[in-house]
Amino acid sequence: MLKRKMLDTLRSWRAEKGAECLLIKGARQVGKSYIVAEFGRQDYESFISIDFIGSPDLKRVFDGPIDADSIYRQISLVVPGVRFVPGRTLLFLDEIQECPRARAALKYLALDGRCDVVASGSLLGIRFKEEAALASIPVGYEREVEMGPLDFEEYLWARGYGEDDIANLREYYESLMPVPVAVNQKMMQMLREYLAVGGMPAVVDAFARTGNFAVAFDEQSRLLASYLDDVARYAQAPERVRARACFESLPRQLAKENTKFQYSVVENRGTARKFGSSVDWLVGAGMVRRCQSVSATQFPLAAYEDGTKFRLYAADTGVLMAMYGFEMLEAVVNNKLAGPMKGGLYENLVACMLSARGVALRYWRSQKGDREIEFLVDSPDASVVPIEVKASRGSTVSLNDMLERQDVNLGYKLIDGNVGRDGKKVTLPLYMAMFLK
Template sequence: MLKRKITRYLSWWKDNHGKECLLVNGARQVGKSYAISHFGQEAYDQFIAIDFVKNPELKSIFARSLDANEIYSRITLSIPRAHVIPGKTLLFLDELQECPEARSAFKYLAQDGRCDVIGSGSLLGVRFRSLNDAPSLPVGYERQITMGPLDFEEYLWGRGFDEQAISTLQGFLEREEAVPQAVNERMSQLLREHIAIGGMPAVVEAFLGGLDYGAAHDAQLMLHNLYLDDVAKYVPATDRVKARACYLSLPRQLAKENTKFQYSVVEKRAGARKFEGSVDWLVGAEMALSCRAVSTISFPLASYEDDSRFRLYANDTGLLMAMFDFSMKEAVVNDTLSGPMKGGIYENVAACMLSRAGVPLRYWTSRNGNYEIEFVVERAASPIPIEVKASRGSTASLNAALANDNVRIGYKCAGGANVGRDGKKITLPLYLLPFVFKHA
């Protein structure tokens, strides 16, 4: 069984939620249902699960009065052996996008308090857009968290690394001390492996069964097709072809020297008016990550966002790999890939790392276009530029950003690099990037 960080959060929530239900968002097939079900069976005396896709007839439980007494009565009538032990029962409402009334019931179930309640679903950011479908949101009675694919640390757990080993690795970052060469080479190789495999649990498990790249590729293709099926099923009819085309354009978008998302790459002479709704759907469905441009590297970054310029990354680099021929895995793992596509893939994995750490994605380019910083984040009321490179090289853009007095520190993250510091510039191997913001 893959170890996931969300289990720690669920344990914290169990002890501290008060009058709140928990809603776990996330893209399809990232492991939400499995993690919550395992937690419910381990941490509670009684666990009741309702899956509105597997058992659509159970939507009738929430089709009438949302009074808690009546809901629990209908649960015990509809589900054999569903016995509620007050204070010791977890009620798990899965695939909530199929039953908006169940989410509306959060308020009344939270006020009642006899059960802890967790809901989960996919496509929640896009499923309830029409007025006829929109639930009455339980404001004040719902806490939300987003679960993504496995991050690099979780991937290392799956590869057999324990907390002590990862703590040792973090120590080099905290001390700004070079990682021993053998360790650095091994971790860099594992990062390339993680790029090729990604973080979707089904793919990781297929790979770990025998370190089988072929099995992993087959699992990636299956999930890739599932995502395209979701586009065909859930995107409004007028945007389905356009949303599919935008998603499938990601490899071409990332292969450009300027990775600003360009509608003309999707279709010649096309513009935002035709495709921006499709892009919004992909981001809302968490199939893609949006990285907004900022006009200046200054705090607060949100005040300087330019909504007309953005970059788009795949939410899982492994699913990006599914858009290429199998030979791409060999090129990535053996580090023989070169050219702009290599840089685009390393940017994509850095975007995933930052997103999993809860860091908003933003980038900066100079007005004349001579300099660009792949990611600009903020911490302690100060902007932090992060330049990402597939291999070691010069950092003219980062040097220009660090010349600003309001920038205290910046990071160069590169494949094959090691930990080092030169004034305000800290160099890191890319595999250490997620640990920079682990406790931020």
């Protein structure tokens, strides 16, 4: 069993919830169904699961009245051997985007309270855009959380590292003391492995069991094919070809010196008018992460977002490996990459690591293109924290310039190196991005 942080989130929700259901959002195959099933089996006397994709006929449970009594009566008719134990039953509504009336029913199930209710959805950013569906969202009666692929800490758990090992690394991060050379080199090796394998549970499990990159790549390729199949199945007809073309352009987008997403890379003379909604579809499906450009590096960053400029990163680097081909895994693991593509890959890796920490992705690039900061984060002290990513040990002119300002108190340089500090600039090994927030 892969250890996931979401299990702790589920237990915290159960302990502190009021009249609310829990809705877990996230891309397909990130492990939502698996972790809720584990939660149900470990923490409840009775676990009832309704999968609206696996058993679409069960949608009829919600065809009639959606008050709690009617729903539970209908479930008892269609789910063999079901038991409702008040206070000790978990009802799981899986792939709820397939049944809008089930989502509307969450309000009444939450108010009733005899069962705890968790729902999950893979394409909620897309399937609930219709006006009728929007009207049915039970505002105030559901708590939303997002689940993604395994983050680097979870990956280390899967590879045999314990919580004490992570805590020891965190001490070096917090004290800004250099990590012992052997430990630092090993962690950089594990980070490159994570970059190559990614965080999708099926891939991580296959690699953890076999130690075989070929087996991992087979799983990555299967996942890539299923993602492309989702585009063909769920995107509206005008978007299918365009969304796929945008997604398949990611390897080329990341190989540029300036990784800003360019529609002309998708198609010669491509425009936002033609492909903009396709990018939105990919973001809504959880297949990519959008990193928004800002026109000024000042707090609050949201006030300076430029909606016309952004970068797109794959939500999982393992799926990205499948797009590059098997040979890329060896080049990544053995650190043989060079040039702009290496920088783009590590940008994508750090974007995934920051997203896993709940950090909004934003970047800045000067109008002349001679200065850029890969990531910017709002700080609680009403300042901005710049984060520069270096796949090797290059200079940080842009970061140095920004740190000269009086209103910038701290900046991070992520490198293939060790911990250090020079005034307001903190240098960290790339794997310590898992601690940034």
